[in-house]
Amino acid sequence: MKKIYVNEQWCLGCRLCEYYCAFAGTGERDMARALAGMKIHPRMRIEEKDGISFAVSCRHCKDALCVKSCITGALTVTDGMVAIDQDRCVGCCTCVLVCPFGAVASTAHGVMQKCELCVQSSAGTPACVRGCPNGAIVFEERGAAR
Amino acid sequence: MGINWIYPEHEVVRNRDRCINCRVCERQCANEVHEYLSEHDKMVCDDAKCVNCHRCVSLCPTRALKIIPSGNTYRPNSNWTNRTINELYRQADTGGVLLSSMGCPQRYPVYFEKILLNASQVTNPSIDPLREPMESKVSLGARPRDIQRDENGRMINNLPPQISLSMPVMFSAMSYGSISYNAHESLARAAQELGILYNTGEGGLHEDFYEYGANTIVQVASGRFGVHSAYLNSGAAIEIKMGQGAKPGIGGHLPGTKIVGDISRTRMIPEGSDAISPAPHHDIYSIEDLRQLVYSLKTVTGHKKPVIVKIAAVHNVTAIASGIARSGADIIAIDGFRGGSGATPTRIRDNVGIPIELALASVDQRLRDEGIRDNVSIIVGGSIRSSADVVKAVALGADCVYIGTSALMALGCHLCRSCHAGKCNWGIATQEPQLTRRLNPDIGHRRLVNLMNAWRHEIKEMMGGMGINSIESLKGNRSMLRGIGLNEKELEILGIRHAGE
Ligand code: SF4
Ligand code: SF4
Ligand code: SF4
Numbered sequence: 001m002k003k004i005y006v007n008e009q010w011c012l013g014c015r016l017c018e019y020y021c022a023f024a025g026t027g028e029r030d031m032a033r034a035l036a037g038m039k040i041h042p043r044m045r046i047e048e049k050d051g052i053s054f055a056v057s058c059r060h061c062k063d064a065l066c067v068k069s070c071i072t073g074a075l076t077v078t079d080g081m082v083a084i085d086q087d088r089c090v091g092c093c094t095c096v097l098v099c100p101f102g103a104v105a106s107t108a109h110g111v112m113q114k115c116e117l118c119v120q121s122s123a124g125t126p127a128c129v130r131g132c133p134n135g136a137i138v139f140e141e142r143g144a145a146r
Numbered sequence: 147m148g149i150n151w152i153y154p155e156h157e158v159v160r161n162r163d164r165c166i167n168c169r170v171c172e173r174q175c176a177n178e179v180h181e182y183l184s185e186h187d188k189m190v191c192d193d194a195k196c197v198n199c200h201r202c203v204s205l206c207p208t209r210a211l212k213i214i215p216s217g218n219t220y221r222p223n224s225n226w227t228n229r230t231i232n233e234l235y236r237q238a239d240t241g242g243v244l245l246s247s248m249g250c251p252q253r254y255p256v257y258f259e260k261i262l263l264n265a266s267q268v269t270n271p272s273i274d275p276l277r278e279p280m281e282s283k284v285s286l287g288a289r290p291r292d293i294q295r296d297e298n299g300r301m302i303n304n305l306p307p308q309i310s311l312s313m314p315v316m317f318s319a320m321s322y323g324s325i326s327y328n329a330h331e332s333l334a335r336a337a338q339e340l341g342i343l344y345n346t347g348e349g350g351l352h353e354d355f356y357e358y359g360a361n362t363i364v365q366v367a368s369g370r371f372g373v374h375s376a377y378l379n380s381g382a383a384i385e386i387k388m389g390q391g392a393k394p395g396i397g398g399h400l401p402g403t404k405i406v407g408d409i410s411r412t413r414m415i416p417e418g419s420d421a422i423s424p425a426p427h428h429d430i431y432s433i434e435d436l437r438q439l440v441y442s443l444k445t446v447t448g449h450k451k452p453v454i455v456k457i458a459a460v461h462n463v464t465a466i467a468s469g470i471a472r473s474g475a476d477i478i479a480i481d482g483f484r485g486g487s488g489a490t491p492t493r494i495r496d497n498v499g500i501p502i503e504l505a506l507a508s509v510d511q512r513l514r515d516e517g518i519r520d521n522v523s524i525i526v527g528g529s530i531r532s533s534a535d536v537v538k539a540v541a542l543g544a545d546c547v548y549i550g551t552s553a554l555m556a557l558g559c560h561l562c563r564s565c566h567a568g569k570c571n572w573g574i575a576t577q578e579p580q581l582t583r584r585l586n587p588d589i590g591h592r593r594l595v596n597l598m599n600a601w602r603h604e605i606k607e608m609m610g611g612m613g614i615n616s617i618e619s620l621k622g623n624r625s626m627l628r629g630i631g632l633n634e635k636e637l638e639i640l641g642i643r644h645a646g647e
Contacts, residue, residue: 010586012174019168019207032164032208051580133205135586 001080002141004044004117004126006054011046011136013053018042020131024118041107043115044128055128055137057115058082058103066095066104066114074112081119086111151235153218154194158202164210165189171202171211176569176581199562201571233492244492247565247575249392249484249529249551252496256484257503257636258535262645264626266613273615275606281616282313282602286383286545287452287476289520306476307452309383312341313602314540314617317594318481318527318548319365319387319456321347323400323409323421324488324565325554326582327354329574332557332590334358339591340598343382345548348372348398348423350412356380363454366443368397369423371413375446383451383477384443386436388427389458391485391528394499398423399489404568404577433469440474452476459483459505459528460498464512471513471521479548480505482528486551488575489566502528503542507640510543510622533604542640543622556597557590 019035021042028034044057064082067075074088075095084104089111095104096112104114117139118126129139158179167189172180177195180202182188196213203211220231233244266272273280287308294302317333324347331354337344338361345363346355350372355362364381366373378384389395400421410417430436440453455470456479457463463480470478482502487495506526513519526539527548539547555561558572565575573584605617614620628645629637637644 010583012584014170014173014205015168016170016205016207019166019170023207030208032166032210035166035168035208036163038166131207134584135589 001060002117002139003060004055004057004115004129005138005140005142006056007136007138008052008054009136010134011053011055012134013046013048014133015046016131016133017044017055017128017137018046020127021115024127039108041105041113043105043113044103045105055132056101056103057128059101060117065098065100069094069098081117082114083116084112084114086113151239152232154196154216156196156198156213157193157216158191158196159212159214160189160191161210161212162188164208166208166210168207170205170207174201174205174571176571176576176578197562197564197567198560199564199571200560245489245566246492246495246563247487247489248561248563249486250496251563254483254501256529257501257632257640258531258538260630260632260636261503261538261640261642262628262630263534263537263541263608263612264628265611270613272613273610275603275610278610279615280606280610281618282605283311284314284546284617285310286523286525288522291520307450309343309452309477311343311546313598313605314544314546315530315536315598315601316342316363316525316546316548317344317553318485318550319345319347319363319385320488320550320554321349321365321400322352322412323349323404323577325574326570326576326585327352327408328582328585328587328590329554329557330355331587332585332594333553334361335587335591336594336598337361339595342598345385346372346381348387349400349409349421350414351377351380352408352412365456366439367423368425368427369421371415371421371423374414378443378446379451381451383454384447385454385456385479386427386439386443386475387456388430388436389456389460389481390487391458391481391483391499391502392487393490393494394458394460394483395425396491396494397425406577409577433473436470436475437473444474454479454525456481458485459500459502461500463500463505464508467509468512468516468518471516471518475522477523477525477545478509479525479527480509481548482526484529485527486529486554487565502526503538504636504639506539506544507542507624507642511641514622533601534608536601537605537608537620538627540617540620541623541626543624545621552597553594556593557585 021044022040023031023034026034044055046053047056060082072088074085091110104112107113125139129137169182179196180191198213285308288306290304294304322330333344334355338358343361343363346365348365348367359380362381363383363385365385365387367387402418402420443453453475454477455475459480459482467478483499523545525546525548526544530547530549536547568576570576573582612626624641627642629642630645
């Protein structure tokens with residue numbers, strides 16, 4: 001299964017990916033209209049320290065701790081992808097606590113969100129990957145899932 | 147601090163309706179033009195620091211930015227232009243020589259734009275390159291004068307060493323030091339994939355790039371940096387750099403602050419020491435001296451590699467080229483006055499040298515007249531900007547062209563002409579790790595390959611239109627060219643007729 005991987009060597013810390021991610025969720029055609037004056041809540045984040053930066057998003061673990069820990073069954077593994085059903089999420093944040101990568105976070109309206117590889121919103125390639133100017137995030141097949 | 151007499155040249159215009167305060171521009175501008183004011187939740191900028199490199203414009207996700215001329219003007223004066231006045235003020239302020247980068251931007255004629263190509267109609271068929279065979283390959287080196295035979299009458303292969311290329315374009319000399327490791331890697335990988343050559347420039351060859359040897363020209367310049375026998379033997383050809391179009395008659399200077407780590411090792415000079423390339427080679431004061439170096443280099447490499455001698459196009463270029471063609475060199479490279487540089491004195495860049503089109507036409511003619519054209523191949527550079535320039539150069543007599551600026555533009559260069567400041571926002575002319583990583587060679591080499599493939603298609607289209615099916619038949623075929631808006635003397639030097647004739 002194709003997943004998102006980072007090549008931190010090429011990450012510039014420009015954070016375009018975060019903005020493309022946030023934009024992808026809005027359903028708008030124009031980023032300026034969608035995001036002007038807003039605080040964004042992307043489903044992935046750039047971690048940065050000492051001149052090194054890279055994008056952190058859901059690893060879609062085979063044995064996903066978040067899925068195991070979710071008290072309402074809002075998190076599921078569908079075709080190898082960890083998905084969230086926001087209608088079932090009660091905002092208890094258990095998944096946030098157990099995710100070893102910090103890849104689940106809460107939205108402005110209390111329920112959780114996470115990277116779902118843009119399966120709903122785009123044509124094949126996740127928005128962050130398409131928006132990255134330097135090939136620092138890629139969407140590819142890299143053998144067996146861990 | 148006294149009065150600042152110079153008003154910023156550019157203005158950074160931000161469309162507030164489109165700006166989403168993402169701060170990408172702030173993070174990407176190494177000149178620190180943009181700044182986010184958190185207390186006002188808004189972006190501001192300091193136009194005075196902007197060099198107009200377009201990094202922020204290209205990366206802004208909402209197209210909220212553009213750079214425009216600031217429009218501020220002194221009292222209009224055709225003699226004292228804004229630029230002339232500002233340069234004078236700058237020198238009165240600093241007392242220093244003005245430094246620039248890239249090629250001459252002044253309004254001298256561009257002869258390529260005054261030359262038109264021919265096409266076949268009715269009486270001679272044009273060729274469709276998609277359906278019929280068309281040869282874009284070229285081979286550079288001296289051609290043997292005589293056929294030699296052994297005692298049994300069989301022909302002896304007496305062909306001197308050649309460079310063979312998939313198309314008549316190569317990447318010109320740009321040293322590791324003047325451009326980044328990633329820029330070099332992009333050029334080397336692209337050259338390999340395309341079946342052409344790139345050129346190390348005078349900074350030696352980084353050990354990682356020996357694997358691209360078959361696609362490398364190794365340069366020997368007046369500073370002799372990084373030259374040793376393994377280096378000379380690692381490439382497909384050796385180039386002796388006598389001059390450069392952006393700075394004919396002067397040497398080079400890479401400041402000690404840039405001589406760090408791998409660059410110091412590759413150049414074989416101590417960290418922090420200035421890398422000074424003298425104006426002349428101190429062992430070359432005549433064609434005879436040049437001949438000695440040519441043959442020293444041939445000896446070191448077992449006479450297996452062609453030797454290129456690169457000169458700047460200057461007034462006496464024909465006589466100099468004639469001498470070089472008799473020096474044992476296999477190839478002459480001529481660099482026109484528009485050629486680029488990572489740092490050059492402004493006055494030299496803008497006032498010294500001659501256009502490559504004129505230099506090429508007159509050198510080709512002189513070598514033919516003297517019957518020594520086959521002694522050497524001719525490479526020309528100094529602002530080859532498109533496939534049409536390549537076709538015109540070949541028709542004027544070139545065997546191949548060098549591109550430097552065009553190649554860097556494929557990698558991101560926006561011609562801001564501030565290479566000498568060392569803070570290239572595109573990761574090309576800089577050694578700062580935070581900036582060099584902006585050029586990912588996976589992307590860079592792909593863009594170079596794209597550019598060259600596009601040019602190759604266009605070259606074939608243009609040749610096909612003229613009914614020519616190989617570069618070899620286009621070479622020196624000046625009947626395919628016509629001048630437009632040129633005077634008698636210019637037409638005479640170019641060896642072409644006027645349009646309509
Ligand atoms: S868009 Fe790419 S280069 Fe920029 S921060 Fe994200 S991963 Fe890094
Ligand atoms: S990159 Fe564009 S949208 Fe982002 S802060 Fe700068 S001007 Fe605004
Ligand atoms: S120097 Fe380049 S990146 Fe900085 S503001 Fe000017 S154009 Fe934008």
